[in-house]
Amino acid sequence: MSDTITEKQEANGGSSPEFPYLTVLASLLTLFLFVALMLLAYYSPDALAPSTSEDQETLDPASKLAEIKAKNQAILEGRPETGTQMSVDAALEKLLNQLHSEKDTLPFPKPLPLPPPDSKVKDKDKK
Numbered sequence: 001m002s003d004t005i006t007e008k009q010e011a012n013g014g015s016s017p018e019f020p021y022l023t024v025l026a027s028l029l030t031l032f033l034f035v036a037l038m039l040l041a042y043y044s045p046d047a048l049a050p051s052t053s054e055d056q057e058t059l060d061p062a063s064k065l066a067e068i069k070a071k072n073q074a075i076l077e078g079r080p081e082t083g084t085q086m087s088v089d090a091a092l093e094k095l096l097n098q099l100h101s102e103k104d105t106l107p108f109p110k111p112l113p114l115p116p117p118d119s120k121v122k123d124k125d126k127k
Helices: 004-010 021-043 061-077 089-100 119-126
Strands: none
Touching: none
């Protein structure tokens, strides 16, 4: 095996390979860059921490929930200020009318289930 090594050295001009200065320099540069970025991240303020400023108003969760429910209901009803084109009921009716044809052999689309009876009517009947 030593014969093959000496043959390769002789083919290269008889000199041993040079020290890889460029590789060492790039490795050390990467190491120091990594350390610098780690120190920067360690000492920088936490961007994800909740702010402690008193300018932000903390809303009551119940009022926030009521506001979200009102927005959702407005979208379902198709109010123009929400950006919707039509209500859910109108869109469902339009879709069902488009899907129905004389060639239908399957019970498609299924009829919508009946809404539950009013509980107020049941209470009056019980009395």
